[in-house]
Every structure is written in structure tokens, then in C-alpha cells.
Amino acid sequence: LNLRITKNITHEIPSTIFGYMWEDINHSGDGGLYGELLQNRAFQGVIPGTQNALNAWQSYNGARLSVTSKTQGVSKALPNSLEVKIPKVATSLIGFENTGYWGIKVQEGWTYKGSLYAKSDSYNGPITVSLKSNRGTTFASQKLEGISSSWKKFEFQFKPTASAADENNVFNVVVDGSTAAGKTLHFGMFSLFPPTFKGRENGMRMDLAQLFADTSPGVWRFPGGNNLEGNSWDSRWKWNETIGPLEDRPGRVADWGYPNTDGLGLLEYLNWAEDLEAEPILGVWSGISTQNYSEFSTWPIVPEADLQPYIDDVLNEIEFIVGDANTTWGSVRASLGRTEPYALRFIEIGNEDQFQQDSYAAYRWRDFVDAIGAKFPQMEFLATSLPSLALDPPYQRIDFHQYNSPNWFIDNALFFDSYPRNNTKWFVGEYAVTSTNETNALDTLTNGRLAYPTLQGAVAEAAFMTGMERNSDVVFAASYAPSFQHIRSYQWTPDLVTYDAQRFVRSTSYYVQQMFSVNKGTHVLATEPTPSNDTAPLFWSASFNNETDVVYLKVSNTGETDLVANIFLDFASTGTVSAVSLGTPPLSPITGHFNISNTLEEPELITPTIFNMAIPFLDRFNYTFPATSVTILGIQSP
Ligand code: AHR
Numbered sequence: 001l002n003l004r005i006t007k008n009i010t011h012e013i014p015s016t017i018f019g020y021m022w023e024d025i026n027h028s029g030d031g032g033l034y035g036e037l038l039q040n041r042a043f044q045g046v047i048p049g050t051q052n053a054l055n056a057w058q059s060y061n062g063a064r065l066s067v068t069s070k071t072q073g074v075s076k077a078l079p080n081s082l083e084v085k086i087p088k089v090a091t092s093l094i095g096f097e098n099t100g101y102w103g104i105k106v107q108e109g110w111t112y113k114g115s116l117y118a119k120s121d122s123y124n125g126p127i128t129v130s131l132k133s134n135r136g137t138t139f140a141s142q143k144l145e146g147i148s149s150s151w152k153k154f155e156f157q158f159k160p161t162a163s164a165a166d167e168n169n170v171f172n173v174v175v176d177g178s179t180a181a182g183k184t185l186h187f188g189m190f191s192l193f194p195p196t197f198k199g200r201e202n203g204m205r206m207d208l209a210q211l212f213a214d215t216s217p218g219v220w221r222f223p224g225g226n227n228l229e230g231n232s233w234d235s236r237w238k239w240n241e242t243i244g245p246l247e248d249r250p251g252r253v254a255d256w257g258y259p260n261t262d263g264l265g266l267l268e269y270l271n272w273a274e275d276l277e278a279e280p281i282l283g284v285w286s287g288i289s290t291q292n293y294s295e296f297s298t299w300p301i302v303p304e305a306d307l308q309p310y311i312d313d314v315l316n317e318i319e320f321i322v323g324d325a326n327t328t329w330g331s332v333r334a335s336l337g338r339t340e341p342y343a344l345r346f347i348e349i350g351n352e353d354q355f356q357q358d359s360y361a362a363y364r365w366r367d368f369v370d371a372i373g374a375k376f377p378q379m380e381f382l383a384t385s386l387p388s389l390a391l392d393p394p395y396q397r398i399d400f401h402q403y404n405s406p407n408w409f410i411d412n413a414l415f416f417d418s419y420p421r422n423n424t425k426w427f428v429g430e431y432a433v434t435s436t437n438e439t440n441a442l443d444t445l446t447n448g449r450l451a452y453p454t455l456q457g458a459v460a461e462a463a464f465m466t467g468m469e470r471n472s473d474v475v476f477a478a479s480y481a482p483s484f485q486h487i488r489s490y491q492w493t494p495d496l497v498t499y500d501a502q503r504f505v506r507s508t509s510y511y512v513q514q515m516f517s518v519n520k521g522t523h524v525l526a527t528e529p530t531p532s533n534d535t536a537p538l539f540w541s542a543s544f545n546n547e548t549d550v551v552y553l554k555v556s557n558t559g560e561t562d563l564v565a566n567i568f569l570d571f572a573s574t575g576t577v578s579a580v581s582l583g584t585p586p587l588s589p590i591t592g593h594f595n596i597s598n599t600l601e602e603p604e605l606i607t608p609t610i611f612n613m614a615i616p617f618l619d620r621f622n623y624t625f626p627a628t629s630v631t632i633l634g635i636q637s638p
Helices: 029-033 206-213 266-276 308-322 328-335 353-375 406-411 455-470 508-518
Strands: 002-012 019-021 057-060 064-068 081-085 093-098 112-119 127-133 138-144 152-158 169-176 184-193 219-222 279-284 346-349 380-383 397-399 402-404 425-428 431-433 475-480 484-486 497-499 504-506 523-528 538-545 550-557 563-569 576-582 609-614 620-625 629-636
Touching: 002 538, 002 550, 019 475, 029 206, 029 484, 057 064, 057 169, 081 093, 093 127, 112 127, 112 138, 127 152, 138 152, 169 184, 206 266, 206 497, 206 504, 219 266, 219 475, 266 279, 266 308, 279 308, 308 328, 308 353, 346 353, 353 380, 402 406, 406 455, 431 455, 431 475, 455 475, 455 508, 455 538, 455 550, 455 576, 455 629, 504 508, 508 576, 508 629, 550 563, 620 629
Parallel strands: 002 563, 019 219, 219 279, 279 346, 346 380, 380 397, 397 425, 402 431, 425 475, 484 497
Antiparallel strands: 002 523, 057 093, 064 081, 081 184, 093 169, 112 152, 112 184, 127 138, 127 169, 497 504, 523 538, 538 550, 550 629, 563 620, 576 609, 576 629
16 A cells, blocks of 8 residues: 555544443442442442342451431431341451442552441440451541431541452441440441542542543543433433531432442532543433333433423533532532533533434424523534434434444544535444344343453444544544443453453454554545545554654554555654554564454553654655554554
8 A cells, every 4th residue: 555644634623532431330439449448338229138239248256237218318318228236145346348349459559538426325435447458457437426316427537557469358346345235336328448540539449530531532421322311201310419417418319229328429520621631521310211211111301391390400510510619509619619610512412312313403402402502602513313313403413323333434544534514523422343243233241242452352443433533624523432431340341441340351453542542633634535435444544743843643444354554744854753552562462363362361462652754755664554443543643
């Protein structure tokens, strides 16, 4: 292939072009990005008296545990508490433990901040809290004094004297059996935080947050996904129940099979997007729950006559985010410590409303857009129905999701080249290679579904991403999904990053996201030829960064043989070219097998290689793009 990179700028690249979609799925929030270490910390979204309500809690030395709402809870929002009955015959230390999110990382040098509420009508002795290993080693411990018959919040710190060998550790709470025998204690709203990303209170797990930050995402779509919608209207994600003191957040029975604490709430998300310097795309509830997805559903869609309260709720939410401190909801935000309004431009009306297009087209889209547009004329709206559906008012931005096979992504790498330039813009708000199954990309693992992203899949995603970047005059944003997976409890594969309480692995797709996002141009450059079916299996996009004077050539070789390109430059170069390339490891016995993944057991099987080349001619060079690889060349111009 002879490939000329011209000086001709075709258009500017929006800063939003690459980023992530976010919702709590796979314990991506609770047990993942959210720093809280104790699972089921406030017994939210559980049924008192059931064994399930005790999830992640266990008795220590024979105390009898149950979750109850019969005694008053620590707050109106948190009516459930842990009832601990000490048997009449008890002598040694006795109590209970929390096993964390399938373990707790114990790190020497860290300061852990903890708290709990306790009360007892019959016991007023000391309570000892500790971080311990399952095998009984104590890493840190503290005595709490002053329990009485009304709720009291106890705060404590742990500074472990050693790191634990693994994640098999617990948070242990005990009293002395000889003084507590026959007595009953109640506990509620526990919390234990390690140091967090940027030191934020109620913040993010440092290593996982850093993984996102390392990719410099331009966009952050939240809070879902299905998890925005709820299994029913009432269990939708309610923004106003995710703000304020943790004691005021009831949590919810969420969409993905586990309760959400909502500790990661609206303000945490907005602060997080700011920390990442990623532009938020806010999804707002549009009158359907996931119950409505089935054609046999008897659950109604909110009729137009009943929609106004939900529209008002969204208006309040937006005012909370962008209103100044003199507005009703802006003042609530200010009272929570954030005076300055947040920057918010994009409002997405619903999620995957293609499943209920009729009511969307009839009134739901219009009623939300009209009301929000009247109050916040600066907002831009994203529709979530099929791109082919006409809406009134006509949509200008559409979010349409793509989970599919490697072949689908390769076959569609040129899709946006022929997208009509008619002032509508596209957001690929969820996408990933999920399967090698060409007919059902969301089927089971035994039918082709991927457990982890593969090299083959990541290369196919990269081919599609070159198409999005090349056509970023119409594709204004894209967000990979889902992002996170706790390996001990998940609902969806593959995911960008997989982890447990201690370890994590960056997938091949993670590296592609990072390579594309970090090596970002500001303008697309025309190439000759442009990629076409004739130039497959090579797909590319060229861009120029006018702050650094670097020309980027992003190339995906989706074929199974190495391909050489003669690259010609229409601009002056300094003769240095940097390359970052993801492919099968050189000299590896696995070369030639592309269905390979980084896993928790083998986290660094496939990592990008980075090197610099001096080119003999300043206006041309040859480059061999290895079989099934993604390469980004950075050509420095003077
Ligand atoms: O990303 C997982 C799910 O896929 C999202 O919640 C939903 O929007 C899509 O169907």
C-alpha cells in the first residue's frame, strides 16, 4: 500500500470523541470504583429477617445475627440495622465480621478511615474493631467506648502494621463475651475507606480510578444504561436520593441483581468527570423501566398525562447541576459544598428507547426536550431510539449502541464515511466486541461470548474507531461499555478492566482505548487513498495535533498477515517517528493466535510496545503493520 498523509484538514476532532459509558453493573461502582470496602454496609435494598439481608456479614464465635427494621434505624433513609444477640453462655471475644467485596485489601502505610453506628439497651462496655486476616492475624485494631441506648456514630482509623499476603481479610467487630452474655446490640451504617483517588472524601479506589485517568477519556456517559431505568418506575435511579450525607441515601434495588448503596451519587459522578477532565453526558429517565422492554410486558409506560412529575424531577436535577446558588436546587448543591455550577451540555433522553419507540416518538421525547429546552436553552439533546425513526422535534444527536462480533466491527469500519452530512451527529454510546458469534453477540460463553476482550476483538474495535475518528464531524462521541467487572460477581462480559479486591487487569480493549485517547489529534487530515474495501484489512485515520505539531496515523491491521505500507508525507517532518503498537508479543509462541486475552492470572500477556524510529528520508518511510495489531505512529513535524 502507498499511503500519502496530506496537509489537508478535513475537520476538527471534538474533545468528546473517546470515553466511557458508566453504570453500576458487575460491581463496577459498589465493590469497584467506589472506595468503600464494606459490602452491604447499611443493609440497603434487602428484606429484613432473610438470610440474604446478611450478605457479606458473618458471625464470629457464635453471636446470633439478623437484619431488622423493628428497632428504629440510624436515619429515615436507613431503617434496617444489624441485630447482634450474644448467647447467655459466652466467655471469649464474640461478634461479627464483614467479608468486604470478596475480600479486603490490607496495605501497610495506608490509613483506613472507618465508622459505624451502635446502640444497646443492655450493654455499655467496649467494642473492638479490627482488620484481620481470615487466618486470624490482626493488622490493626481499635477500641470504641460509649455505646448507649440511642444511636451513636463511632469513628476510627486503622494503620496496618503489615500488608496482608492476599485479599482474604475481614473487618471484625467484637465485645467481651463474659460481660456481654445474654445481651443484644444493634449496629448500622458501617463504612471503611482506604486512601482514595485525589484524597476525596467518599472517593474512588485509587488503582482503578488511576486506570481511567491514564486513558484521558474525553467523555463520561452516566448513570446508565439499564441501571438508569430501574426494574420498575419506582426503582429507577433517583438523583435526589444519591446526594447529601450517606445516612440520607436509601440506596436501591437496582437493575443488575444487587443493591446499590448510591454512595457513588450524582455529585460524586460530576466531581469524578471533572477529575478526569471528561465531558459528562447525563442520561435522564424518560418514562420507561426495563420491564417495558419485553413485548409481553404488562408494565405500563408512563402515559403522557402522568409524565409531568417526572419531567419536573429532571428539571430539578439539571438545576441542581447547572443552577447558580440562588436557584432552589443550585442552593441545595451549594449547601453540600459546591457553589460553582458544573459544566453540562449534553442531556440524553432515556436509554435504548428503540425498545419502546412508539411512545418515544408520540410524546416522551418531545415532552422532555420541550420542557428542558425551555428552561435550559443551552442544553443539547441526544435521542436513544433507532436512527431511522423520525422524531418531533427532529433529533440532532442520536445515541445508538453496538455490541457485536469482530467481523461486524471490521465490516462497519467504513460505515460513517457514507453517513449523510445533514446536521445530525452520532454518539456510539455503548460499544464492544462481545462475541465471535455472528448471529447472537450477547449469547453465552459456550456460544462464542467472550470472557475477556481479546486481541482480535480489540483490533476490530480499533478499525471501527479509526472510522469514528475519521468521521468525527458526524461522530461526536463514543463510549466503550461496560467498563468494569469484579471477577467474583458480574453480569456481563467482556469488560474493559477486571479486578478483585486486590488485583486488576487491563484488557486489550483498554489498551486500544488508551492508545486512541492519549494520542489524540485536534484535526483530521485527508489521506490518499482513504480507507476502502480495497485497502482492507488495513484501516486508518490520520490527524494533526496543533498544540504539539504531531501528526498521528492510527492503523488497525485486521488481517492475519503482516502488511507493509509506504508512507508519504506532504509536510515537513523532523525525521523521528514514535510508534505504539498492540499485537501478539514478538518472539512469542502465541504469535499467530489472535483469540488471546489478558486475564487476572496473566495480566500482561499483551501490552503495547513503544519505540522511536529515525527515518532516513524526511518525507517518506516504510512501516510493517504486524498481523492483527493496532499501531499509532506519531510523526513529529518541526
Ligand atoms: O452495557 C450493558 C447494557 O447494555 C446497558 O445497561 C444497556 O444500555 C445495554 O443494553
